[in-house]
Amino acid sequence: TVLWGNRAMERLVEDPLEDWLGRSFLDAIHPDCGLSVLNALASVTVLPTGEQGALLRLRLVTGSGAVREVETRGGMMRVEGRDLLVNVLRDVDGRFATDVHDGDPNRLRTLIDHSPAILMLLDSDLRVLSASGALSRLLGHDEYLVRGRQLTELVAPDHRARLDRSLRGIEVHAVLAVDLPDVWGGLRHFDAHFADLRMDPSVGAIVATLTDVSDLKAAERRLRDLADVDPLTGALNRRAFTASLSKALDATTDVSVLFIDLDRFKPINDVHGHAAGDTVLVEVVDRLRCAVRGADLVGRLGGDEFAVGLVGDATQGTDPTIDRIRSAFDVAIDLGRAAITVSASIGSATARPGERAHEVIRRADVAMYQHKAARNRRAGATSSTSAGS
Secondary structure: OOOOOOHHHHHHHOOOHHHHOOOOHHHHEOHHHHHHHHHHHHHHOOOOOOOEOOOEEEEEEOOOOOEEEEEEEEEEEEEOOEEEEEEEEEEOHHHHHHHHHOOOHHHHHHHHHOOOEEEEEEOOOOEEEEEOOHHHHHHOOOHHHHOOOEHHHOOOHHHHHHHHHHHHOOOOEEEEEEEEEOOOOOEEEEEEEEEEEOOOOOOOEEEEEEEEOHHHHHHHHHHHHHHHEOOOOOOEOHHHHHHHHHHHHHHOOOEEEEEEEEOOOHHHHHHHOHHHHHHHHHHHHHHHHHHOOOOOEEEEEEOOEEEEEEEOOOOOOOHHHHHHHHHHHOOOEEOOOOEEOOOEEEEEEEOOOOOOHHHHHHHHHHHHHHHHHHHHHHHHHHHHHHHHO
């Protein structure tokens, strides 16, 4: 609360001193600076009496509505038995202009135009009043042709409604992700920050700052791929296959899993080398993909174990898909100096109501080992019969 001020204060705030006595001086602080001022006050009030706080630069809104840059430093003093906050304010409006653009507004405009972020001013109908040069540099738009158009016309169609809702109800700040098509047929991703400064006499508009994060999003996708995809074959790894199967089960119980284990894979590595073994694993995944539909899941669970998630095939049975996989494996794989064929033991399980992804995979795994054991018993019985004959 203002208890006293000198005549320089009157000139600074462009109001009679009498109008300020008994009022909070925070009323003169520009809203953008409110938080920094409150933080500064909190630190000053705990300082020893007579010790000054840090120098703070802030903006004041004067009685005429103008905005001024000031520097202030405060400290606690004991006056007539009361602890009072004494502040000294200095008008640095002209110096700030010199610091930023050396007194030349064209220089400031050049700095803004070469910023990596697109800066825009929008009116209450979200029409573009002005835009920085980054709009042309990043998206290929002519700034003068964009003026007067609504920002929602420039963003990707599926983002328009969300953007419109966010900005229609904006209070002070809004932050959201938006996609904007460029004139060359591409799509770029932006983090957009909106500040409602329509009541700020020095701005009178909504300020939009759009930061291009397309490269960051691409890097995130690459990292997700590294986390989800088997680096050798390009199939889903165990974690990603289980997660994808869980999503499928959330939508429908019409899901089946095939668990596939290659037979006698180790001799391929021993005889032909590990490079040949890698070639076989890659070819196996390619053939699995050809044997299933595009919406089905193909994963490498580890070593020579693979899994296929059939979404929507539970009522039709898994036998047709298993037959296609076996037919695909019947074709020899060319290793350059040799050609080999592979066979596999395949177990299947159809999801039960309420069953989780890892449970379906485990049942398919058990079915695969039962199939392998039964086949080995048949092979052993055949060998014994031949030996007896």
